Amino acid sequence: MNLSAPKMTGSAPRPQIRQLDEAAINRIAAGEVVERPASAVKELVENALDSGASRITVDVADGGKTLIRVTDDGCGMAGDDLPLALSRHATSKIDGSDLLNIRSFGFRGEALPSLGAVGRLTITSRAHGHEAATITVAGGRMAPVKPAALTRGTVIELRDLFFATPARLKFLRSDRAESQAITDVIRRLAMAEPTVGFTLRDVTGGAEGRVIFRADPTGGDFFDALHARLAVVLGADFVANALKIDVERDGMRLSGYAALPTYSRGSSVQQFVFVNGRPVLDRMLLGALRVAYFDFLSRDRHPAAVLNLIVDPERVDVNVHPAKAEVRFREPEAARSLIITGLRTALSGAGHRASSTVADATLAAFRPEPASAPRIYQMDRPSQPSLSRAFAFQAPLPTPGFAEAPSARAEAPAPEPEAIHRPLGAARAQIHENYIIAQTETGLVIVDQHAAHERLVYERLKRQMAETGIPAQALLIPEIVDLSATDATCLLDHAETLARMGLVLEPFGGGAIAVRETPAILGTVNATALIHDILDELADQGDSLLVQARIEAVLSRMACHGSVRSGRQMRAEEMNALLREMEATPHSGQCNHGRPTYVELKLADIERLFGRR
Numbered sequence: 071m072n073l074s075a076p077k078m079t080g081s082a083p084r085p086q087i088r089q090l091d092e093a094a095i096n097r098i099a100a101g102e103v104v105e106r107p108a109s110a111v112k113e114l115v116e117n118a119l120d121s122g123a124s125r126i127t128v129d130v131a132d133g134g135k136t137l138i139r140v141t142d143d144g145c146g147m148a149g150d151d152l153p154l155a156l157s158r159h160a161t162s163k164i165d166g167s168d169l170l171n172i173r174s175f176g177f178r179g180e181a182l183p184s185l186g187a188v189g190r191l192t193i194t195s196r197a198h199g200h201e202a203a204t205i206t207v208a209g210g211r212m213a214p215v216k217p218a219a220l221t222r223g224t225v226i227e228l229r230d231l232f233f234a235t236p237a238r239l240k241f242l243r244s245d246r247a248e249s250q251a252i253t254d255v256i257r258r259l260a261m262a263e264p265t266v267g268f269t270l271r272d273v274t275g276g277a278e279g280r281v282i283f284r285a286d287p288t289g290g291d292f293f294d295a296l297h298a299r300l301a302v303v304l305g306a307d308f309v310a311n312a313l314k315i316d317v318e319r320d321g322m323r324l325s326g327y328a329a330l331p332t333y334s335r336g337s338s339v340q341q342f343v344f345v346n347g348r349p350v351l352d353r354m355l356l357g358a359l360r361v362a363y364f365d366f367l368s369r370d371r372h373p374a375a376v377l378n379l380i381v382d383p384e385r386v387d388v389n390v391h392p393a394k395a396e397v398r399f400r401e402p403e404a405a406r407s408l409i410i411t412g413l414r415t416a417l418s419g420a421g422h423r424a425s426s427t428v429a430d431a432t433l434a435a436f437r438p439e440p441a442s443a444p445r446i447y448q449m450d451r452p453s454q455p456s457l458s459r460a461f462a463f464q465a466p467l468p469t470p471g472f473a474e475a476p477s478a479r480a481e482a483p484a485p486e487p488e489a490i491h492r493p494l495g496a497a498r499a500q501i502h503e504n505y506i507i508a509q510t511e512t513g514l515v516i517v518d519q520h521a522a523h524e525r526l527v528y529e530r531l532k533r534q535m536a537e538t539g540i541p542a543q544a545l546l547i548p549e550i551v552d553l554s555a556t557d558a559t560c561l562l563d564h565a566e567t568l569a570r571m572g573l574v575l576e577p578f579g580g581g582a583i584a585v586r587e588t589p590a591i592l593g594t595v596n597a598t599a600l601i602h603d604i605l606d607e608l609a610d611q612g613d614s615l616l617v618q619a620r621i622e623a624v625l626s627r628m629a630c631h632g633s634v635r636s637g638r639q640m641r642a643e644e645m646n647a648l649l650r651e652m653e654a655t656p657h658s659g660q661c662n663h664g665r666p667t668y669v670e671l672k673l674a675d676i677e678r679l680f681g682r683r
Contacts, residue, residue, distance in 0.1 A: 103184045106242060107134025107231055108251035110189075113181035114226050115259055118142035121224065124287060125267040128256060131274045133248030135231055135239070139273075143223040147195040149203030149215050155193065156207055158183045182226075186210060188238070189231040195224040209234035245274075253283055257303050258349040260285045261342055261376055264292075264299035292325065300327060300376060304340060308333070308374060313420055315375075317412035320404050321382060324412045328375035330420060331366035332659060332666045340374035345386060347378060351395045355379065358406040362413035365532075365622060366657060367664040375413070379405060418656040422493065422668075489646060493653055494668065497645035504636040506645045513672040519645075520636045521661040522652055528629035528662050529655055532622075540621065542572040542587040549585040549597040550578055557605050558583055564608065571617040573600075589621055626662045 104110050111128060118126045121144025131137035147155060158180060185191050186207035196202035202220035206213045232238040242248060253270060260268045260283075267287040273279030285302045288295040293314060301309045312327035329340075343355045355377075363373040387398040399405050489496035494517070495510035506517040553561070558581045565575045572589030585597040604617070634640070634648070652658040652667070661667055 103180050104188060104231075106251060107138060107248050108255045110134065110138055110185055110228060110231060111140070111252050112255045112259075113185070114138065114140040114228070115256070117181065117226075118144055118224070119259070119263055119266065121145045123223065123266065125269075127269045127271070128252070129271045129273045129279060130249065130252055131272070133242075133245035134252055135242060135245070135248065136229060137273065138228040138231065139225065141223065141225045146197040146200075146223050147193075148197045148200040149217075151197075152193055152195065152203060152205040152215050153212065156183050156186055156191075156205065156212060185228055185231075186212070188234050190229040190233065192227045192229075193224065194218045194220050194227075196220045196222055198222075249282070256283055258342060261296070261299060261303055262344050262347045262349055262378075264288050264295040296326065296376070304374075304376070308340065312374075313416045315377060315412055315416050317408065317415065319408050319411075320401075321385075322405060322408050323380040324377060324408050325380065326375065326377040328362075328377065328413055328416060329373065330423060330659070331363060331373070331417070331657070331664045333374060334363075334367050334371040334664050335374055336371070338372045341372065342376045344376075344378040345388075345397050346380055346383065348388065348397075349395070350397050352397055354399075354402055354406055355409060358409035359413070362410045362417070364618070366417065366660060371664050377409065379409070381405070420659070421656055422652050422658040489649075492649070494649040497642055497649060500640055500645060503639055506640070506648070508645075508649060510670070513670060513674075513676065515649075515668050515670050517649065517652075517668040518661075518666075519634050519638075519640065519648065521665065522648060522658060522667040523634040524626075524629050525658050525661050525667060526648075526651055526655055528626055529657065531625045531629060535621075535625070540570070540572040541590040542574060543590040544587050545585065545597075548576075551583050551585060551598050551601045553581045553583060553601075553605070555581045557581065560608055561601065561605060564604075568604075568617060571621065573617050589617065591621055591625075629662065 103113065107130070111130070111134065115126055115128065118140055121142060123142035123144035125143050127141045129137065129139040129141075182191070182193070187210045190206070190208040192204060192206045194202065194204040196218075202218040203215050204218035205215045232242075243251075249272065256268055256270045260266075265287055268283065268285045269281065270283040271279040271281050285299060288298040290298075293316070297309055300312070308329060309327070311330045311333040313330065315324055315326050315328055317324050326344075338356070341356060341359060343350055343352060343359070345352070345355075359373060359375055359377070367373065381399075385400045387400075390396045390398055490509055491511060493510070494515050495508040497506055497508050498514075499507045500519075501507060504519055506515075506519050508515040508517065558577065561575065561583060562577060568575060572587065572591075573585070574587035576584045576586055578584040583601070585601065588595045588597060588600075600617075640648075659667060
C-alpha cells in the first residue's frame with residue numbers, strides 16, 4: 071500500500087492557494103487552545119480571574135461535554151464589547167506594544183472565539199454603570215446582542231462542546247475522567263489565587279447538582295492565605311509536614327511550601343509549580359525540584375511541593391504555546407539554582423524533624439482489631455493509692471528464704487537531668503538490640519539505631535568530600551566514545567558539571583569524545599555505558615544526576631558499613647550521645663533512602679490506645 075503523497079506531474083493542475091474563511095480559522099485555532107473540556111474550563115476561569123473576580127462558580131454536566139457554565143463577580147463587559155470579545159485576537163489584557171510585559175493569565179484573545187467555533191456559547195455580562203446584555207454564537211455563527219437580567223459580573227455558558235467538530239468527540243475520555251481533569255484544573259488555579267473563592271459543581275441531570283470542590287476565600291498575608299488554601303486542596307497532612315519557602319536572589323523570589331522528605335509520595339501528583347501565579351508544566355523547574363530532594367529520597371519516591379517563582383515578566387516568555395503551560399526563561403540557570411538552594415536551605419533548617427504521618431501510621435498499627443462487642447471501662451484513671459493497693463494485692467507471695475519478692479523492673483543509669491527536655495529526650499531502654507526508647511516531656515521516641523547512625527555517618531562523609539573535593543583517577547589510555555554530533559554537543563555542554571563530579575570529558579573530533587578521568591571512588595568504570603546512561607537521563611530530565619547518584623550510592627554503602635549495626639547492645643551514654651548528634655545534624659530525621667529514622671508518639675495518643683481518653 072503506497073502511503074506517500076501523489077507526485078505532481080507536468081500535466082496535473084497546480085494547487086491553488088486559498089484564504090480560509092473565519093469559521094475554519096477558528097476551528098483550527100480551537101484545536102490548539104481547546105483540547106478537552108478541562109482546557110475550556112481553564113481558559114474561562116482564567117478570564118474570570120483577570121476580571122478581578124473574588125468568587126467563581128463552575129458548573130459542569132457529563133464531564134463538561136454537554137455543559138460548562140462559569141459565573142464570576144468580576145468587572146463584567148458592556149453590551150457593545152460582547153461582539154468584539156468573540157473576535158479573534160481581540161483582548162483587553164494587552165495593547166500589543168509589549169509582548170514581554172504580560173501580567174495577566176490571558177492575552178491572546180483566542181479562547182472565546184475558539185469556543186464559539188466548536189460549541190454553543192452564550193455570554194451574559196454586566197459592567198458597572200451599564201445594563202446587562204447577552205450574546206450567543208454557535209458553530210462560529212454569531213447572533214445579535216440582546217438585553218438580559220444580571221446583577222453583576224459575567225456568566226459564560228458553553229453547551230455541546232465540539233458539536234461543530236464531531237470527530238474531536240471520539241478522542242474524549244469517559245465523563246468521570248473528564249470531570250477529574252476539570253477538578254485538577256480548578257485545584258491548581260485555587261492554589262494560584264488563595265484569596266479567591268472557587269466552587270465546582272456537577273449538575274448532570276439538572277437541579278442544584280453536587281459540589282465536587284469548594285474553597286472559600288482566605289484572608290491574611292500571602293503565606294497565611296496559601297497555608298489555609300493548601301489545607302483545603304492538599305489536606306491537613308501536607309500543611310502539617312510542609313516547610314515554608316521564602317527566598318530571594320538575583321531579582322527572583324521563590325515562595326510557597328515544600329514537604330519533608332519523609333512525607334514523600336509514590337508519584338509526582340503533589341508537585342505544583344507556578345511562575346508569577348501562572349500554573350506551568352516546566353520540565354526544568356520540576357527537574358530542579360527533583361535535584362533539591364535528590365539526596366533524601368530513593369529514585370522511586372517523589373517530593374511534594376507548591377512553589378511560586380516570582381520574576382520580572384520581561385525575564386520570562388509566556389508566549390510559547392497557545393495553552394500557556396510552557397514558559398521560557400531569559401536566565402534559566404538562575405531560576406534553577408534558586409529552587410535548588412532555596413529548598414535545600416529549608417530542608418537543612420528542618421534539622422532532625424520527621425513527618426507527623428509516621429506517628430499516625432505507627433499508632434494505626436498499634437490499634438487492636440475491633441472486637442465483636444464494644445469495650446466497657448469501669449474507670450478512666452485510677453488514683454495512685456488505688457494503683458499501689460492493686461499492685462500489692464497482685465504481687466506474688468514471698469518465697470521462703472527470701473525477704474521479699476524479686477523485682478521485675480530494670481532501670482537504665484540515670485541520664486543527664488536536662489536530657490528529657492531535649493527534642494529527642496533521654497534514652498530509657500534498648501529493645502531487640504536495634505530500637506532505642508527515649509522519654510520526652512510529652513511522650514516517647516522510638517529510634518532505629520542503625521538507620522539513624524547510617525545517616526549521621528553519611529552526612530560526615532559528604533562534608534568531608536565537599537571540603538576535599540571528589541578525587542578523580544586519570545585513565546592510562548583515554549576511552550573514546552563515538553556519538554552523534556548532537557549527543558556529543560549535549561554532553562559537552564554539561565562537561566563542567568560532570569568534571570566537578572570527577573568525570574572529565576574532552577572533544578575528540580567529529581561526534582567522538584574522550585573520557586580522560588573518572589571518579590576514583592567508583593573504581594573501574596565502563597565509561598561507554600556510563601556516557602550513554604547520562605545521555606538518556608539528559609534527554610529525559612534535562613539534567614543528569616547519574617554520576618552524583620553513583621558516588622553518593624558508594625558513600626551510602628560506606629556509611630552503612632561504618633554505622634552501628636543492628637544487634638549491637640548500646641550503653642545508656644552511647645544511646646544518649648546518638649540522640650544528641652541526631653538533634654545537631656540536618657536531615658537526620660530520615661535515612662539515606664527517605665525512610666524515617668525515628669517515630670515520636672505523644673503521651674495523649676498512647677493513653678488513647680489504652681482507652682484512658
